[in-house]
Amino acid sequence: xxxxxxxxxxxxxxxxxxxxxxxxxxxxxxxxxxxxxxxxxxxxxxxxxxxxxxxxxxxxxxxxxxxxxxxxxxxxxxxxxxxxxxxxxxxxxxxxxxxxxxxxxxxxxxxxxxxxxxxxxxxxxxxxxxxxxxxxxxxxxxxxxxxxxxxxxxxxxxxxxxxxxxxxxxxxxxxxxxxxxxxxxxxxxxxxxxxxxxxxxxxxxxxxxxxxxxxxx
Amino acid sequence: xxxxxxxxxxxxxxxxxxxxxxxxxxxxxxxxxxxxxxxxxxxxxxxxxxxxxxxxxxxxxxxxxxxxxxxxxxxxxxxxxxxxxxxxxxxxxxxxxxxxxxxxxxxxxxxxxxxxxxxxxxxxxxxxxxxxxxxxxxxxxxxxxxxxxxxxxxxxxxxxxxxxxxxxxxxxxxxxxxxxxxxxxxxxxxxxxxxxxxxxxxxxxxxxxxxxxxxxxxxxxxxxxxxxxxxxxxxxxxxxxxxxxxxxxxxxxxxxxxxxxxxxxxxxxxxxxxxxxxxxxxxxxxxxxxxxxxxxxxxx
Numbered sequence: 007x008x009x010x011x012x013x014x015x016x017x018x019x020x021x022x023x024x025x026x027x028x029x030x031x032x033x034x035x036x037x038x039x040x041x042x043x044x045x046x047x048x049x050x051x052x053x054x055x056x057x058x059x060x061x062x063x064x065x066x067x068x069x070x071x072x073x074x075x076x077x078x079x080x081x082x083x084x085x086x087x088x089x090x091x092x093x094x095x096x097x098x099x100x101x102x103x104x105x106x107x108x109x110x111x112x113x114x115x116x117x118x119x120x121x122x123x124x125x126x127x128x129x130x131x132x133x134x135x136x137x138x139x140x141x142x143x144x145x146x147x148x149x150x151x152x153x154x155x156x157x158x159x160x161x162x163x164x165x166x167x168x169x170x171x172x173x174x175x176x177x178x179x180x181x182x183x184x185x186x187x188x189x190x191x192x193x194x195x196x197x198x199x200x201x202x203x204x205x206x207x208x209x210x211x212x213x214x215x216x217x218x219x220x221x222x223x
Numbered sequence: 224x225x226x227x228x229x230x231x232x233x234x235x236x237x238x239x240x241x242x243x244x245x246x247x248x249x250x251x252x253x254x255x256x257x258x259x260x261x262x263x264x265x266x267x268x269x270x271x272x273x274x275x276x277x278x279x280x281x282x283x284x285x286x287x288x289x290x291x292x293x294x295x296x297x298x299x300x301x302x303x304x305x306x307x308x309x310x311x312x313x314x315x316x317x318x319x320x321x322x323x324x325x326x327x328x329x330x331x332x333x334x335x336x337x338x339x340x341x342x343x344x345x346x347x348x349x350x351x352x353x354x355x356x357x358x359x360x361x362x363x364x365x366x367x368x369x370x371x372x373x374x375x376x377x378x379x380x381x382x383x384x385x386x387x388x389x390x391x392x393x394x395x396x397x398x399x400x401x402x403x404x405x406x407x408x409x410x411x412x413x414x415x416x417x418x419x420x421x422x423x424x425x426x427x428x429x430x431x432x433x434x435x436x437x438x439x440x441x442x443x444x445x446x447x448x449x450x451x452x453x454x455x456x457x458x459x460x461x462x463x464x465x466x467x468x469x470x471x472x473x474x475x476x477x478x479x480x481x482x483x484x485x486x487x488x489x490x491x492x493x494x495x496x497x498x499x500x501x502x503x504x505x506x507x508x509x510x511x512x513x514x515x516x517x518x519x520x521x522x523x
Binding site: 014015017018019020022023026027030083086087088089 | 271272273275276277278279281282306307308309392445491
């Protein structure tokens, strides 16, 4: 209708062009994906068996994932469709740097217990193992699968999940900000595209925030 | 080629359309740019969303195929904006790979505050790979007075052929009207389709009166109109104007307004492009038929 804007009017690209970005990002990262999924599976099993990963290797690993996803996907590929994306990529660089530096300094300590940590482990499994299947469920080719460290949404969801496994603290809360904001923005984008995946991202955001809030000190 | 607003409002559309189009019955519809009398095809192509495909080689090839079909069908206005992501680069890439086919009427926009305008225009020119633009427009009236100064200087220097101002979604019509009265550009671009008809009240008659060419964006409401109408059968009387599909119906309605110079539907499909182009063939609706068309869609 004339005189009114709708959410979709602010999106300058089509769902088809957006989904194709994942195929191009996967091509650039191949054959890292099987190793990333295998690593994610081991991390979930590690947590399920009650062991707690050291931040000194997990922090830099997560940081590298954010830097790669921010640079290769958000800035380079998404940036070609959305002029705001290169600016958004700076959030990924800040989050990646913080995770790496704090991790090397021994923070945060991934030693949370209770419901929050269990929910976090569940969300981590979803981000690492279920997220790549969403493209297939949507009837799209496997090459458009969203994999942790290559695609931004599972990277943000996995990070929120791991922060739910960490002990409470100022730094942990700070590290939640960028993943939560990205997931909120991504959900809005997907809703504007009129695709059901927006609900999956929103569910991950709410589950991650709830898990973080349910942590024990 | 001037007419009074009263004549337009009185519905002397058929005669005025013939005057504005300069085309005989049975020919493809071209329309005159009032400022110069130059004739251009009435169906152009927009690039919002559809051509924003980044560096994806497969999707770029699809856009190139659409552009190739567009020029095979006579060409016309190709419209873009710095706001449209990678669309400018995709158009430039297609033009280069198609060996710069004849029939291009290049139209883009300046979408920034004035001090940054010349740099943005230079970047836009580089992306298209053209020597100069046929038309540059002030996008959504942004800093329009100073940007019009920049464009006027370019036109004066022979680096630009036409100047325009755009709006969309029915926004800022009062301001657009003020521009048309105070500083009439060669072109205005606005939203007009069979359901978004507010511009019929003042802006289209004013454009006709002042000799301003009109480009209509969002002719299909970003695809929503054909999608909604697809559930309904085409009325039998539409055959009188050579219409067999809803996109043809929607475009013929727009193109038959005597003040309209061109519509710029966007598409990423060659079959849709050909269907859009086919709307410029055959008989055009007269004022009575136009009323019938609008009422029919309203009542569905």
